[in-house]
Each structure stands twice: as structure tokens, then as C-alpha cells.
Amino acid sequence: MDNAATRLAEVHANIARVCKPARREAGDVTLIAVSKTHGPEAIQPLIDAGQRVFGENRVQEALVKWPALKAAHPDIELHLIGQLQSNKAEEAVALFDCIHSLDRPSLLAALAKAMDKAGRKVPCFVQVNIGDEPQKGGCSVAELPAFLAAVRATEIPLAGLMCIPPADTEAAPFFAFLAKLAADHGLEGLSMGMSGDYETAVMLGATHVRVGTALFGQRDGARG
Ligand SMILES: *Cc1c(COP(=O)(O)O)cnc(C)c1O
Secondary structure: OOOHHHHHHHHHHHHHHHHOOOOOOHHHOEEEEEOOOOOHHHHHHHHHOOOOEEEEOOHHHHHHHHHHHHHHOOOOEEEEOOOOOHHHHHHHHHHOOEEEEEOOHHHHHHHHHHHHHHOOOOOEEEEEOOOOOOOOOOEOOOOHHHHHHHHHOOOOOEEEEEEOOOOOOOOHHHHHHHHHHHHHOOOOEEEOOOOOOHHHHHHOOOOEEEEOHHHHOOOOOOOO
16 A cells, blocks of 8 residues: 555665664654645645654745644654745744754854744754755855854754755765764764665664655655
């Protein structure tokens, strides 16, 4: 049977399977169900199946869907995994419980100010442009040490590092590189791995995997 509960159990089983040889505990890997482009009717079955951590990539879309779902299920954790414009920092801080796309000084300043104003500290992953792709978001590897120092000079809780490796290439070397960067900087959180490569990411140390298609099926829109 191909329903949400079955797919969720499969993903959990796959994570547990690769944790074993990697000598990791499956409980140390947080599965983020990426619900972008999917409506409440697709999300509810996963909530019913016990999933409590969800990810969205757009603030506006999340604002439409999540306030009601969060009110009905206060134990849900909502993660922002997509790029964030500084002018949406206040809305993001109010709605999300974790942000994976902190990648530049202007956004750092906006988030620090928004968190101060809201009296709410939202943990942030620093997104690294691990493949050095000009069109992609993320702090460059070269600028990472200075940027991490800038984040640590604020009160924003630093959750770890996040990456989206280049498309259509082997992801493993990029995951391994991100894990090394995190270790070099004394960070434990590693947000890496999507539907096509979350098992590889877990083997290489991912603490947070962001899985959409494998849980929800193909997306309706082509929005990435
Ligand atoms: C959409 C998205 C995902 C999930 O992708 P799937 O391939 O559907 O699992 C993960 N991370 C980010 C940043 C995304 O935008």
C-alpha cells in the first residue's frame, strides 16, 4: 500500500538500516518532512502517522498552511529550509522553530534584530555553498570562518551547517566536506540529504535530513 504512513515507515527503516554500519543511533537523525507545494490534506496523514517535524521553503506559503496546523498540534516543529529575504525575517522568526538558510551578514543582522524584538531565539543552521555554485545561496567556504564568528557574536543559537550539493553529481564528497567543515568549527548539527541521497547523508553524519518527494510523492508544481 502506498500511503503516507507506509512511506514514512520506509524512510525511517532506511535511516535505521544505514545507521547501524555507521554506528549511529537512528534517534540522533531528525527526519524533516518537506511539505512544500502540498496542502493540509496531504500533510494531515503524516501528522496522524506521528510525524512532528516539517519543512517549508517559502515563508508566504508556510504562513497560509501552518498557523492552523500548529495550533491544532502544538508539538509540531516547523523548519524553514529555503532562502530567506531579510524583509521576511520577522515573519520567519514568528512562525518557524528552526532556520536552515542563514547565509549572509545582512540576514544575520535582520534575524538578530527580529529575534530580539520577538523575545524568541530560533536556532539557525548556516547554509554553505558547498559546490561553490554562483547561482546558489549559501556562504562561500572561504567566508565561512568569518561568518561563523559573526553568528557566534550574536545570541542566535547556532545549530550547525546545512548544504544543498550541486545537482546531477555524486553528493557524497560534498556531504563529507560539509561534515569536515562542521568538525573543524566544533559544530554538531549537519542538515544534509534529500529524497535521493538521505541515506548517503546519514552514513556521512547528517543529523537532519530534509525529505519531500519520498514522503509525499511527486510535487504538483515545479517549484524548487
Ligand atoms: C525541496 C527541498 C528538499 C526536499 O527535496 P526532495 O527531493 O523532494 O526530498 C530538501 N531541501 C531543500 C532545501 C528543498 O528545497
